[in-house]
Amino acid sequence: MxxxxxxxxxxxxxxxxxxxxxxxxxVFSGGVTSGGGLGRRISNALxxxxxxxxxxxxxxxxxxxxxxxxxxxxxxxxxxxGSLTGRGLSDTFGRAIPIVGMGLALAFAFRAxxxxxxxxxxxxxxxxxxxxxxxxxxxPGPLVVVxxxxxxxxxxxxxxxxxxxLETTMGVPILISSLLLNYPARYLSSYLVRFPLRDTASSMxxxxxxxxxxxIPALTPPQSGLGRWLSNTLGSDNFLVLIGxxxxxSLVVVxxLLIAVVVFWGRxxxxxxxxxxxxxxxxxxxxxxxxxxxxxxxxxxSGGMSGLVGVMLVLGSQYRVIDGALVGTNYAWTGLLVxxxxxxxxxxxxxxGFFFAVLxxxxxxxxxxxxxxxxxxxxxxxxxxxxxxxxxxxxxxxRTDPADRAGGAAPVxxxxxxxxx
Numbered sequence: 001m002x003x004x005x006x007x008x009x010x011x012x013x014x015x016x017x018x019x020x021x022x023x024x025x026x027v028f029s030g031g032v033t034s035g036g037g038l039g040r041r042i043s044n045a046l047x048x049x050x051x052x053x054x055x056x057x058x059x060x061x062x063x064x065x066x067x068x069x070x071x072x073x074x075x076x077x078x079x080x081x082g083s084l085t086g087r088g089l090s091d092t093f094g095r096a097i098p099i100v101g102m103g104l105a106l107a108f109a110f111r112a113x114x115x116x117x118x119x120x121x122x123x124x125x126x127x128x129x130x131x132x133x134x135x136x137x138x139x140p141g142p143l144v145v146v147x148x149x150x151x152x153x154x155x156x157x158x159x160x161x162x163x164x165x166l167e168t169t170m171g172v173p174i175l176i177s178s179l180l181l182n183y184p185a186r187y188l189s190s191y192l193v194r195f196p197l198r199d200t201a202s203s204m205x206x207x208x209x210x211x212x213x214x215x216i217p218a219l220t221p222p223q224s225g226l227g228r229w230l231s232n233t234l235g236s237d238n239f240l241v242l243i244g245x246x247x248x249x250s251l252v253v254v255x256x257l258l259i260a261v262v263v264f265w266g267r268x269x270x271x272x273x274x275x276x277x278x279x280x281x282x283x284x285x286x287x288x289x290x291x292x293x294x295x296x297x298x299x300x301x302s303g304g305m306s307g308l309v310g311v312m313l314v315l316g317s318q319y320r321v322i323d324g325a326l327v328g329t330n331y332a333w334t335g336l337l338v339x340x341x342x343x344x345x346x347x348x349x350x351x352x353g354f355f356f357a358v359l360x361x362x363x364x365x366x367x368x369x370x371x372x373x374x375x376x377x378x379x380x381x382x383x384x385x386x387x388x389x390x391x392x393x394x395x396x397x398x399r400t401d402p403a404d405r406a407g408g409a410a411p412v413x414x415x416x417x418x419x420x421x
Contacts, residue, residue, distance in 0.1 A: 049388055050341065054355075057383035061376050068372065075370045082365020083358045089239050090246040092354070092361045094317075097247070098309050100353035101254045102335025104261055104346060105305035111265065111344035112298045113278035118163055118178030119306040120332035121185025126156030126307015128189045131207060131314045131321045132197070134214040141213030148214065148311055149253075156307020157300040159185060164299035168292040174299065186327055193323045205323040216316035219251065220244030250312040257305065261346045274298060306332070334360075337385055356381060 062072035082088045102119055109116035130152030137144050163181060166172040199208040220227040222245050230241050265271040277284040277291050285291055309331070314321055338356055342348030363377030 053384050053387040056387045057380045060383050061380040064376060064379055065372055070370060070372045075366050075372045078369040079362030079366045082369065083362035086237065086239070087242055087246070088361055088365055090242040092357045093243055093247045093251065095360050096354045096357035097250050097254050098313055098329070098331045099334050099338060099357055100350055101257065101309035101312070102306060102331050103338030103342065103349040103353045104254075104257055105302050105309065106335050107339040107342060107344035107346065107349050108261060108305065109298050109302040110339055111278050112274035112294065113281055114164075114295055114298045114302070115175040116160060116163070116178050116299060116302045117175060117336070118160060118181050118303070119335060120327060121182040122156040122159045122303040122306035123310035123332055124189045124326050125159050125185045126152035126304075127310030127314050127326055128192065128321050129155040130307065130311030131210060134210045134315055135208055144214040145216060145315060148315060149308055152307040152311035153304035156310065157304035160299040160303020160306070161296060164296040168295055174295070189321070190323050193321055199320070204320075207321045209320045210315055214315065215319060216248045216250055216312060218245055218248050248316040250316045253308070253312065258346055258350060265346065334381070337381055340385055341388065
C-alpha cells in the first residue's frame with residue numbers, strides 16, 4: 001500500500017479523536033490544516049479547543065481555591081515557580097518522563113482504533129519481570145539494564161497481546177478485557193512481592209534492591225567528571241546542572257521512543273494502515289488491511305511500551321519493586337488523560353505530558369507555600385478533559401446536523417488526517 005506524503009508542519013499537533021478521525025477540528029492546532037498562514041495558525045491555536053479547555057479549567061481551579069479560602073492570585077504563581085524554576089524544573093522533567101511514556105503507549109493504540117485500557121497491568125508486570133532480571137542477572141551493568149528493559153517490553157507486550165487475542169479469537173472487546181486484566185496483574189504482582197519475592201531483611205513490603213551497577217544513572221552524576229565540570233562552569237544552581245543531576249537516562253529513552261513513534265505514523269506503510277484502521281476499520285479491511293493482525297501488533301507494542309516505562313521507574317528511582325507503589329503513582333491513568341488531550345498525536349503527547357507534570361509538581365509546591373491542597377492539580381486535569389470532551393461533542397453534533405451540512409459544512413477528508421503527527 002502506497003504511503004501518502006505526510007505534512008509535518010501543517011499536521012503537527014493537529015486534531016483527531018483517540019483514533020485520529022472524529023475530532024477533526026484539531027486539538028492542538030484548533031483545526032489548522034496544511035497551507036494556512038502563520039497568523040491563522042496562531043489564531044486557531046489560541047482559540048482551539050485545547051487552549052480554551054485549559055483556560056477554563058484554570059479558572060475553575062481558581063474558583064475552587066477561592067472557595068477554600070485561599071488566594072488564587074498568589075497560589076498559581078507558586079505553582080508556576082515551584083514547577084518551572086530551580087529544583088522544581090528538574091522534578092517536572094522527572095515526572096514528565098513516565099507520564100509522556102505512558103501517554104505514548106496509550107496514544108499508539110488509540111490512534112489505531114484499539115482502545116487499550118490495560119496499561120496499568122502492563123506497566124506493573126513489565127516492571128516486576130524486568131526488575132527480577134536486574135536483581136538476579138550477573139554481568140556488566142549496562143548489559144543487565146538492557147536485558148531488564150527488553151524483558152519488561154516482552155512481558156508487558158504479552159500481557160497486552162492477551163487482550164488482543166481475546167478480541168480477535170473470541171470477540172471479547174479490548175476495551176473491556178484490557179481494563180479487567182489490570183486486576184489480576186495488580187494482585188499477582190502484589191502476591192509475589194509480599195511473599196515469594198519479599199526482602200525479609202527490609203521492613204518494607206518490597207523485593208530486594210536492584211544492584212547499584214544495574215540502575216539507570218543520572219544524565220550527569222555529580223561525582224562524574226562531566227558533572228563536576230558543569231557545576232564549576234555553570235554553577236550548582238543552574239537548571240542544566242540540576243536536570244543532569246536529578247534526571248536519569250530514561251529521558252533519552254523516552255525521547256527516542258517519541259521519535260520512533262513519529263516516524264512510524266508519518267513515514268511507514270504499517271503506520272498508514274494502522275491509522276486508516278483507526279479512522280475507518282471497514283474501509284481499511286476493504287483496502288486489504290489485515291485488521292486482526294494489526295490489532296495484535298498494536299496491543300503488543302502498546303503493552304511493551306508500558307512495561308518499559310514501568311521498569312525504568314524501578315531501575316531509575318525506586319530501585320526495588322514496592323508493593324502498590326507503581327499503582328499508586330497513577331501514571332497509567334494520567335497517561336490516558338494525556339493521550340486524550342493530545343488526540344493521540346505524539347508531539348501533542350509531549351506537550352500535554354509536560355503540562356500535566358507541571359500541574360503535579362506545581363500542585364505540591366503550592367501546597368508547601370500556600371497551604372493549598374495539591375489535589376487542585378487533579379481538579380484541573382479532570383476539568384480539562386471534561387471541557388474538551390464537551391466542546392468536541394458539541395462540534396460533532398454540529399458537523400452531523402443536516403442543517404449545518406446544508407449550509408456548506410464540509411467533512412474533513414481522511415487523507416488530510418493520515419500521516420499527521
